[in-house]
Amino acid sequence: MLLEVKDLRVNYGNIEALHGISFSVDEGEIVTLIGANGAGKSTTLMTISRQIPHVAELGGKVIGGSIIYQGEDLLQYEPHQVVSKFGISQVPEGRRIFGNLSVLENLMLATYARKDKAQVRKDLKRVFEIFPRLEERKHQRGETLSGGEQQMLAVGRALMTRGRLMLLDEPSMGLAPVLVRDIFETLKEINAQGTTILLVEQNANMALKLAHRGYVLETGNIVLEGTAAELAANPEVKKAYLGG
Amino acid sequence: MTLGIFLQHLLNAMQWGSFYALIALGYTMVYGVLLLINFAHGDIFMVGAYIGFFIATFLLGLGAGTALALPSWVILALTILGSMILTAGVGVTIERVAYRPLRERGANRLYLVITALMIGLFLEYLNLSTLGAADRGFPELIPTQVYTVGGVSFTNIKLIVIGLSVVVMIGLEMFLRRTKIGIAMRAISYDKVAVPLMGVPVNTIIAATFVIGSSLAALAGIMYGSAYHVLSFDMGILIGWKAFIAAVVGGIGEIRGAMVGGFLLGFIEIFVVALGQVPGFEWLSSTYRDLVSFTILLVILTIRPTGIFGVARRQKI
Numbered sequence: 001m002l003l004e005v006k007d008l009r010v011n012y013g014n015i016e017a018l019h020g021i022s023f024s025v026d027e028g029e030i031v032t033l034i035g036a037n038g039a040g041k042s043t044t045l046m047t048i049s050r051q052i053p054h055v056a057e058l059g060g061k062v063i064g065g066s067i068i069y070q071g072e073d074l075l076q077y078e079p080h081q082v083v084s085k086f087g088i089s090q091v092p093e094g095r096r097i098f099g100n101l102s103v104l105e106n107l108m109l110a111t112y113a114r115k116d117k118a119q120v121r122k123d124l125k126r127v128f129e130i131f132p133r134l135e136e137r138k139h140q141r142g143e144t145l146s147g148g149e150q151q152m153l154a155v156g157r158a159l160m161t162r163g164r165l166m167l168l169d170e171p172s173m174g175l176a177p178v179l180v181r182d183i184f185e186t187l188k189e190i191n192a193q194g195t196t197i198l199l200v201e202q203n204a205n206m207a208l209k210l211a212h213r214g215y216v217l218e219t220g221n222i223v224l225e226g227t228a229a230e231l232a233a234n235p236e237v238k239k240a241y242l243g244g
Numbered sequence: 245m246t247l248g249i250f251l252q253h254l255l256n257a258m259q260w261g262s263f264y265a266l267i268a269l270g271y272t273m274v275y276g277v278l279l280l281i282n283f284a285h286g287d288i289f290m291v292g293a294y295i296g297f298f299i300a301t302f303l304l305g306l307g308a309g310t311a312l313a314l315p316s317w318v319i320l321a322l323t324i325l326g327s328m329i330l331t332a333g334v335g336v337t338i339e340r341v342a343y344r345p346l347r348e349r350g351a352n353r354l355y356l357v358i359t360a361l362m363i364g365l366f367l368e369y370l371n372l373s374t375l376g377a378a379d380r381g382f383p384e385l386i387p388t389q390v391y392t393v394g395g396v397s398f399t400n401i402k403l404i405v406i407g408l409s410v411v412v413m414i415g416l417e418m419f420l421r422r423t424k425i426g427i428a429m430r431a432i433s434y435d436k437v438a439v440p441l442m443g444v445p446v447n448t449i450i451a452a453t454f455v456i457g458s459s460l461a462a463l464a465g466i467m468y469g470s471a472y473h474v475l476s477f478d479m480g481i482l483i484g485w486k487a488f489i490a491a492v493v494g495g496i497g498e499i500r501g502a503m504v505g506g507f508l509l510g511f512i513e514i515f516v517v518a519l520g521q522v523p524g525f526e527w528l529s530s531t532y533r534d535l536v537s538f539t540i541l542l543v544i545l546t547i548r549p550t551g552i553f554g555v556a557r558r559q560k561i
């Protein structure tokens with residue numbers, strides 16, 4: 001098992017947002033975490049990335065549980081180490097690209113901890129092959145990109161950290177259906193080339209088509225789990241997340 | 245005003261502008277990464293000048309009068325380098341001891357600003373109580389030479405101050421464009437939450453910002469000492485406030501804004517005084533200098549509230 005989250009509990013002030021959730025991700029898998037607004041999906045990813053509790057602005061605290069990755073508890077590490085030491089990258093909710101940096105600078109910043117210059121160049125070429133639009137706009141400031149291009153940049157940036165595990169927080173948000181299909185197609189390719197993916201989505205339809213397995217998160221509890229096909233066929237999931 | 249006199253004022257303005265700009269850079273860089281107005285920064289300038297004073301005095305004493313005495317340019321270089329390094333240490337220590345614990349607890353920014361004010365007072369009174377109220381005379385590290393070219397006279401010190409400042413600022417600009425640490429500094433000023441996701445250790449970047457800001461203030465302190473030779477415990481207060489205002493007028497958080505704002509303030513101050521020597525403007529005595537220059541800056545801010553280079557930033561969480 002690559003990642004195992006056990007009994008994870010997270011608080012915001014007096015409000016408990018995660019009530020002891022457990023799930024796991026195997027090497028090479030695409031696992032999806034689906035759930036409605038406020039279910040705790042972003043909280044889960046931010047906790048794995050150790051942004052909670054280290055980024056004070058987010059205001060969360062871990063009050064119990066463990067996050068075991070390759071046999072080590074991530075809760076003992078700082079946010080940058082999760083990326084540089086363990087190779088867990090994240091495409092955060094709302095993309096959060098650096099609008100004041102050029103596209104190229106955004107991508108290069110993601111290689112901050114890397115020393116393998118030759119491989120960095122190859123990875124940059126690969127990102128530009130996957131997203132030719134980013135190459136055309138490489139000297140443009142991030143904030144001048146369209147929403148879809150910003151999402152491409154956010155995924156490209158995560159690729160440049162050369163993570164083994166990529167966490168994605170609602171990459172479909174605010175994108176036209178065509179673009180969503182493109183991005184999901186890309187995720188499939190990235191996965192086929194060896195990156196494990198944990199995908200958080202409200203768009204359960206697309207997510208369950210792409211993923212191997214999934215979990216359903218409801219107000220801080222995991223209420224269902226199964227293979228993607230099982231979940232897609234589940235009447236409750238159909239009713240709550242698949243619009244029928 | 246003849247061309248010669250104008251050029252002379254211009255050089256004076258650039259020298260003062262250099263002091264303001266170097267200090268303003270520290271304000272603006274720390275604001276960029278922490279959204280903190282580091283009100284202790286003017287006093288860091290004072291600390292830099294005093295550390296430079298002690299290093300220079302010590303080096304001048306080494307084998308003084310004998311053949312072993314160090315050449316003056318070596319003393320100057322060691323004084324600048326030593327003071328920049330030690331003052332950077334002071335800046336980083338303040339960050340580590342006073343600001344970081346508050347940040348990590350998610351304290352309101354107001355508490356950080358108040359803490360910064362207190363640190364400034366602490367440095368002033370630490371100086372006053374340990375070194376006494378008497379001013380110190382900063383030694384002449386390189387003999388002052390006066391050159392006169394076509395009616396314009398200027399000192400070698402002035403040229404060194406202006407030249408060194410320009411070189412340092414170009415270097416800083418390149419550092420921020422070309423290095424990963426520099427890019428990370430700019431990234432933090434845009435979105436602090438996303439930076440650790442890139443594998444960037446945020447605390448290291450913040451420390452690096454204090455290293456650069458404090459060492460630039462130390463450089464300004466030594467240049468100031470070399471040009472005016474008088475150091476006092478409160479020397480950083482007014483110049484610090486003015487540099488802060490220069491940073492705001494340039495657009496706080498913007499590197500170029502600090503440079504332009506600093507030089508702009510230098511120009512306004514010198515030329516307000518210069519104008520007072522022109523027939524018909526005698527009423528504009530030098531006591532009006534600050535009043536007039538701040539009026540001009542207020543007008544600029546009224547027209548452009550975000551400063552010359554500043555852009556209204558979206559409120560980021």
Ligand SMILES: Nc1ncnc2c1ncn2[C@@H]1O[C@H](COP(=O)(O)OP(=O)(O)OP(=O)(O)O)[C@@H](O)[C@H]1O
Nearest residue numbers: 012017035036037038039040041042043044058059
């Ligand atoms: N900073 C915060 N302070 C207080 N409560 C918070 C904070 N951030 C999140 N919460 C609460 O924690 C719960 C989980 O939020 P989270 O952002 O993880 O949900 P989500 O599943 O990602 O939702 P969405 O689909 O809308 O992004 C919500 O009830 C939310 O209101």
Ligand SMILES: [Mg+2]
Nearest residue numbers: 041042043093
């Ligand atoms: Mg969310």
